[in-house]
Amino acid sequence: MQLAMKHPWVLLVMLLAVAAEFLWRRRRGGYDLGGASASFGVALGQAVIRPVTGVALIAIFRAVFDLAPLKLAADDWRTWAAGFVALEFAYYWFHRASHRVRWxxxxxxxxxxxCELVLPSAIRLGWTEFFSLGWMFFAAVILVGFPPLVVVTLLGLNLIYQVPLHTEAIGRLGALEWVLNTPSHHRAHHSRDKAFLDCNFGGVLIVFDRLFGTFRAEPEGGGLTYGLVHGMDSRNPVRIALHEWSRMFTDMRAARGIKARLRIALGAP
Known part of the structure; x- marks a missing residue:
């Protein structure tokens, strides 16, 4: 969203793609305009919050890089090539942990x-990334010696790559399915069907899922259902952004003792 605001042509391309997908889905039976509007509402909230937390993260990442015993050069193509693999590896584990650790x-x-996998759902992202500490996975890449500029740029490109994965309009992509994360793989990732929970965590690549046993192929003919297992279907951006925190803290308050509460926060959703 921040990239689109800085570069109007990016926003134009996104809106044209959303419009094309809307027309395609309307011909096939329907489009949840309320859900798409809610996704834009969540994205607007994040556009307000992200610059504030971004300043803090930049300071943290620079401090972490100062502690790195080895500092790779940002002007060396080999740093970027190795950084791509390192970032993908970190993203896989960050994404996997985001499904397995309730915090x-x-x-x-x-x-x-x-509940519908359309392009606007790609920008339905949480407001509490800084608070949930997922950024520590990428700080670890910086501590290894990759400059913050390399890590932040590659992470940004990783997220941009994933935007067109959030659609049912693109079918399978042949041999690319073996190496890259594709719309087909990402549809399986977003499924709430029991057989597809916690799979396909890759960003640009799908190879780590194949390597670590978390890969699931989309079933022939589709038919997947999307959304959360507990069925939260709200159009309120604030409720969407904070509902799981509310559920978790309610469970933690009901638990007895610090250990029980930590088990809830650090256990599986």
Missing amino acids: LWATHAVHHSA
Whole structure:
């Protein structure tokens, strides 16, 4: 969203793609305009919050880089090539942890709350990323020696790549399915069907899912259902952004003792 605001042509391309998908879905039977509007509402909230937390993260990342025993050069193409692989590896584990640790899931659940997989759902992202501490996975890449500029740029490109994955308008892509994360793989990732929970965590690549046993292929003919297992379907951006935190803290208050509360926060959703 921040990129689109800085570069109007990016916003124009996004809106044209959303319009084309809208027309395609309307011919096939329907489009949830309320859900798409809610996604834009969540994105606007994040556009307000992200610059504030972004300043803090830049300061943290610079401090982490100062501590790195090895500092790779940002003007060396090999740093960018190795950084791409390192970032993809970190993103895989960040994304996997965001599904398996409830404290992280409280932020990530926002992205999975859309009950229809359309392009606007790509920008339905949580407001509490800084608070949930998922950024520590990428700070670890910086501590290894990759400059913050390299990590932040590659992470931004990773997220931009994933925008067109959030659609049913693009079918399978042949041999690319073996290496890249594709719309087909990402549809399986967003499914709330039991057989597809917690799969396909890759950003640009799908190879780590294949390597670590979390890959699931989309079933022939589709038929997947999307959204959260507990069925939260709100059009209110604030409720969408904070509902899982509310659920988690309610469970933590009901638990007895610090250990029980920590098990809830750090356990599986």
